[in-house]
Amino acid sequence: MYDNADISPGADLFHAVLWGDLGFGRSSHPRTDTARDRNLSWLRGHGFFASAAADDWYRSWDLEGLVGGVYPYADDTGLDRCNKATTFMTVFDDQFEGQPGDTSTAAAVTVRSYLDVIDGRPVAGPVSPLKAMFAEIWQDWSTAAMSAEWHARARDNWVYCLTAMAHERASLRTGEPLAPDQYLELRRGTSYMPLFLDLIELAGGTECPRVIKHAPPVRIMRLITMDIVNFMNDVLSLHKEMARGDNDNIVLTTRYERRCSLAEAISLTCEEIAAKARRFTELRAGLPGLCAGLGLSGEETSAAVHYAYALERWIGGYEPWQRRSPRYQDAFAQRPPRERWAFEMGGKDS
Known part of the structure; x- marks a missing residue:
């Protein structure tokens, strides 16, 4: 669909500033290495x-x-659950x-x-x-000690x-990038971001109070978290895709909708990432006042503030990982572009 001359700038994006400092904190779990060993043993x-x-x-990849x-x-x-998922x-x-x-x-x-x-149906044939x-x-997820509301949302x-x-495979039939609204709806699913955000509560053992979880500012912060992570991924994996x-990529959608060059589409996407980060910060600043206005207890307010912190950590922790992971940075050296990017499974999946 695209010639190699069109994608050559993509490999250089790893070394560019792009969207600048988003101002989100970063930290690393002190037991990451021991959790890695447990996950590899499980695999x-x-x-x-x-x-x-x-x-x-x-x-x-260093997942x-x-x-x-x-x-x-x-x-x-919680670490084991997150690693497995x-x-x-x-x-x-x-x-x-x-x-x-x-x-x-x-x-x-x-x-x-x-x-x-x-659905609990028997699986036919070899697994x-x-x-x-x-x-x-x-x-494990379906029997976790979480609320009925969390379980219903996670299942959905x-x-x-x-x-x-x-649906992503079906979208390729048109041969054209997706419209912006269809891109967002599909991309939030193909990235598994709703599930990654469900893991915030499952891994931390604390659920965000429902009255706050469904408050417009928090719902918007959730969407911003999904979109920033997806947009960053789309920019840095553009050459691969x-x-x-x-065509499930915000840069390609932007180029098609704006009728602009690839470089301009990348620039516009990076500007959008920075704008969304600023909006997230604005909304987060108002969270304590929102909790007070709703009469939340100190414990509930603490859980709400933690949830916002966890959303921020998703953005702040994702960006440096993607830049260093060979899954993106050295993809062409590791896997020819005509083959699957993952290793071959032990047998045909069914």
Whole structure:
């Protein structure tokens, strides 16, 4: 769809300032390394890696380092839950990337088989390592000591994000980037960001009070968190996605809608990232007053403030991880652009 001359600037984006300092704090979990060891042991126990090279390639991504940066407040159980879910979501996504639009029917069949796990239906035939991992993750999530409201939202978000994989393949049929509203609706699902934000409460063991969770400023902060992370990812993975013909990218949507150059679209996207960060900061500053106005207790106010802190840590922790992860930075050296970006599974997924 695109020639290599058009994507050559993408590799240089890792070394540019781009959106500048967003002003969000960063921290790293002190037990990231021990949690990494537990996650790798879990993966190997499931026969997840088809070869030593696949093991090396996965470890180079440092997904556990990402988890330590975006969930620095989690206890050990929370870290394990975040690592398992992050590994699954990342690799499940890679099973579809690079496939053309005419595979959307097959993608839908695969997605339905995972929805069967959520619905408690028996899975026919051999179960792949990836599906066995998902079944374990879903069992853990569905029995966690969380509110009925959290469970209902998490279930709905799993369905939303899993089905987005098939919808993304279907969107390729047009051969054109998505309209802005369709891009946002699809991208929030394909990035699994609603689930990553559900993990804030699951990993921390504290739920944001519902009256605050549904307050317009907090709902907007949630959307800003999703969009900033997705926009940063889209900019820094642009070269990868253009090479394989994917169009679920804010830069490509902006270029198509504005009828501008690729460089201009990148610049506009980076300006939007910075603007969203400023808006997040404005909304967060008003949170204590909002809690007081609603008559929240000290404990409830503390939980609300923690939730805003956790949203900020997602943005602040994600940006440096993506810049250093070979999953994006050295993707062409590690994986030819015509092949899947993930390692091959031990057997055909079903």
